[in-house]
Amino acid sequence: MDLSSPAPFGQIRWDDDRTGIVILDQTRLPSEVKEVTLRTVEGIEEAIKSLRVRGAPLIGVTGAMGLAALSCGEARQGPLSEELRTSFAGWADRLAAARPTAVNLAWAINRMRVVLEATPGSSTDIAAALIEEAGLILIEDARMCRAIGEHGVGLLGESSVVLTHCNAGALATGGIGTALAPVYVGHERGLRTRVFADETRPLLQGSRITAWELDAAGIDVTVITDGMAGALMAVDTPDVVFVGSDRIAANGDAANKIGTYGLAVLAEQHGIPFYVLAPTSTIDHHASDGSAIPIEFRSADEIRRGFGRLTAPENVPVWSPAFDVTPARLITGIITEHGIHEPPYIESLGALRAGST
Amino acid sequence: MDLSSPAPFGQIRWDDDRTGIVILDQTRLPSEVKEVTLRTVEGIEEAIKSLRVRGAPLIGVTGAMGLAALSCGEARQGPLSEELRTSFAGWADRLAAARPTAVNLAWAINRMRVVLEATPGSSTDIAAALIEEAGLILIEDARMCRAIGEHGVGLLGESSVVLTHCNAGALATGGIGTALAPVYVGHERGLRTRVFADETRPLLQGSRITAWELDAAGIDVTVITDGMAGALMAVDTPDVVFVGSDRIAANGDAANKIGTYGLAVLAEQHGIPFYVLAPTSTIDHHASDGSAIPIEFRSADEIRRGFGRLTAPENVPVWSPAFDVTPARLITGIITEHGIHEPPYIESLGALRAGST
Numbered sequence: 001m002d003l004s005s006p007a008p009f010g011q012i013r014w015d016d017d018r019t020g021i022v023i024l025d026q027t028r029l030p031s032e033v034k035e036v037t038l039r040t041v042e043g044i045e046e047a048i049k050s051l052r053v054r055g056a057p058l059i060g061v062t063g064a065m066g067l068a069a070l071s072c073g074e075a076r077q078g079p080l081s082e083e084l085r086t087s088f089a090g091w092a093d094r095l096a097a098a099r100p101t102a103v104n105l106a107w108a109i110n111r112m113r114v115v116l117e118a119t120p121g122s123s124t125d126i127a128a129a130l131i132e133e134a135g136l137i138l139i140e141d142a143r144m145c146r147a148i149g150e151h152g153v154g155l156l157g158e159s160s161v162v163l164t165h166c167n168a169g170a171l172a173t174g175g176i177g178t179a180l181a182p183v184y185v186g187h188e189r190g191l192r193t194r195v196f197a198d199e200t201r202p203l204l205q206g207s208r209i210t211a212w213e214l215d216a217a218g219i220d221v222t223v224i225t226d227g228m229a230g231a232l233m234a235v236d237t238p239d240v241v242f243v244g245s246d247r248i249a250a251n252g253d254a255a256n257k258i259g260t261y262g263l264a265v266l267a268e269q270h271g272i273p274f275y276v277l278a279p280t281s282t283i284d285h286h287a288s289d290g291s292a293i294p295i296e297f298r299s300a301d302e303i304r305r306g307f308g309r310l311t312a313p314e315n316v317p318v319w320s321p322a323f324d325v326t327p328a329r330l331i332t333g334i335i336t337e338h339g340i341h342e343p344p345y346i347e348s349l350g351a352l353r354a355g356s357t
Numbered sequence: 358m359d360l361s362s363p364a365p366f367g368q369i370r371w372d373d374d375r376t377g378i379v380i381l382d383q384t385r386l387p388s389e390v391k392e393v394t395l396r397t398v399e400g401i402e403e404a405i406k407s408l409r410v411r412g413a414p415l416i417g418v419t420g421a422m423g424l425a426a427l428s429c430g431e432a433r434q435g436p437l438s439e440e441l442r443t444s445f446a447g448w449a450d451r452l453a454a455a456r457p458t459a460v461n462l463a464w465a466i467n468r469m470r471v472v473l474e475a476t477p478g479s480s481t482d483i484a485a486a487l488i489e490e491a492g493l494i495l496i497e498d499a500r501m502c503r504a505i506g507e508h509g510v511g512l513l514g515e516s517s518v519v520l521t522h523c524n525a526g527a528l529a530t531g532g533i534g535t536a537l538a539p540v541y542v543g544h545e546r547g548l549r550t551r552v553f554a555d556e557t558r559p560l561l562q563g564s565r566i567t568a569w570e571l572d573a574a575g576i577d578v579t580v581i582t583d584g585m586a587g588a589l590m591a592v593d594t595p596d597v598v599f600v601g602s603d604r605i606a607a608n609g610d611a612a613n614k615i616g617t618y619g620l621a622v623l624a625e626q627h628g629i630p631f632y633v634l635a636p637t638s639t640i641d642h643h644a645s646d647g648s649a650i651p652i653e654f655r656s657a658d659e660i661r662r663g664f665g666r667l668t669a670p671e672n673v674p675v676w677s678p679a680f681d682v683t684p685a686r687l688i689t690g691i692i693t694e695h696g697i698h699e700p701p702y703i704e705s706l707g708a709l710r711a712g713s714t
Contacts, residue, residue: 030670196676199660199669201558201582207660207669215673222676223669225558225660226584227616231681234618259584261591265626266619303556303564303582307664312556312564312580313387316572319553319581324588 001217003184006142009170009213010035011058012065018131019073021065025052026171030212041070041091048098048105054205055172056246057145057279060104061138063095067112068127068134075127084123088116103247104281108137138174144279145175147337152182152242152277159192161238163229166198166257167205168244168277169213178277179242180214182335187219194220196238200257201226202302202320226259233270241267245278245334252328252345253290254278258321264330273332280336285353290325298322358574360541363499366527366570367392368415369422375488376430378422382409383528387569398427398448405455405462411562412529413603414502414636417461418495420452424469425484425491432484441480445473460604461638465494499532501636504694506538509599509634513539516549518595520586523555523614524562525601525634526570535634536599537571539692544576551577553595557614558583559659559677583616590627598624602635609685609702610647611635615678621687630689637693642710647682655679 001008012023020039027050028034036052038044044066047053053062070091074084096109112133119129156162168179176184183193195214200206207223214221224232232238241263245254254260254276267274287293300318304311312318334341334349341348358365367381377396384407385391393409395401401423404410410419427448431441453466469490476486513519525536533541540550552571557563564580571578581589589595598620602611611617611633624631644650657675661668669675691698691706698705 031667198584199558201556201584204668211673212670215670222674223660224676225615226582227555227558227619228676228678228681230619230622231615231678232676234681258582258588262584262587262619262623265587265623269622303580307666307668309664310388311561311664313569313572316568317579319579319585319589321585321588324585324591 060108142175149181417465502532509539
């Protein structure tokens, strides 16, 4: 496995003639490593909706590559460029709505729209420009991951123990992940890192996906249930906690997969540094603090019958937020592609904003 | 349902002629409410080993009632009393080894042995004495639960929110439970208590059993995953946390189902009182603190394929302690059948010991 190439785990690639995309079907992990080729807008939409591809950055890459492949396929049939433009508009609207909360999907689709509008010429010319732009989005995503890894690897020693939650790894991105990027960079440099992965109920992205990808890369990984993190800290203290984030407020409060907040409280209790690793696109400068971050609630059945078996009484209510908010005061540092940002975040993250405008 | 009767949820009862015991098969909850009649030592042993009956107090009751029923069955065949004594010794050894860590099982079986030795006369006389003793053990257990409930109910208001972990409810005992006893007593008195139940990975005793029994009793219960407790405290703060315990050290450190420690840390962070409810038989005065409590580790497959589906890679190791230790400093009070004991526990629990000798 060449960790420096885009999508090193086969997360996503073009099929041979670029009229389709091939994704790793993440719903089948860890029992099956199965690729699926998608050549229709229905297929791409279904793959995003049903979490065959997941992780905000990877969903963005999928939307962009999907639109390019569909355009390439239609261009081969030889239509007029106006027909392709009409088809594209329909596909883009449909895919953008597949998972409305993932900000990267809308962002990537918008980049593709802009390229389409800026490209004159035949449908073949348009398709070529879209293929190029989607390829660029993938490469940029992989570079963003690499940069986060380079900034974070300095926090690891010769043999460190890292605790992580959910999956903010390669399979959530087009590269080597966000929270796991320092572990992969360290692995390339010969560091012996041991990772403990919370299984992460209800959907088990930790045990199904994080454990699978680290093991596939030859990195020492051990699975625990979410409730075991406290016991682990008490007996075999991890050196650092690395987690991803779905949205970071201007003051540094960070929303991430449910269970992250409890982990942060335990880390503080045990004096373990707690880092949030995410691209700058995750920072929402309009949200002044965590209370402005909307929290998605998930279906009760993900808890009640998530394993195909009834594990709670049918009529008993379930409270199931998908995310929680970790207050900035519990976060030792936020690592983006630009570096390690320290408190007060209103200043360190604010400087990023100033730099980007 | 008459909560004041022993085993009000049908946890365990004699069959009609007292030559067998009828238990509620807890492995089938919540999808099936199914009783199983046990008339052989093999059947009783299997039911204990495979957790069809579980919870330290209820296992003790099951061992005692099981031995009495087996003796009653053999007495009906009309053997000499010496033959019954020999059979009993074999059954007792076998059942005592079914779950060696549950101290109540050995304790209950020992009480039965003492009665056997103290009873002269025919095999029918012996069987009658054993039936009486086992019935007493059940009633005492139910009374212990009731006393814990009476002491704890004062902590509940007209409408309180209680958070609990695992199952230290009726189905772990011969009565109305330990951690849930105050909730049941409050329910009888018209208090409107709302309970949040951690599902409690890996074996889901919270969502499968706690949710089932509270719902069956008409008490408002909501299931959350273990990782959601922090978010719950942040947005809809529970008034109190009630948990059980498997062993309490002399200084008040308490071992309980894995995940309890993390809950205690979160409760402290949010200023929520955290109570441990357990019979005095749970206190191990020989263990000076939590480090003297041995922690059982469970099979990796309970996490990897606990629901019949592979949810972590087969070859990836799993770290799976069954219990963790909550340090005494995080425990607001320990509630036993004798009252609410406050810190310093070395004194308040020590006084119980002095009183019992």
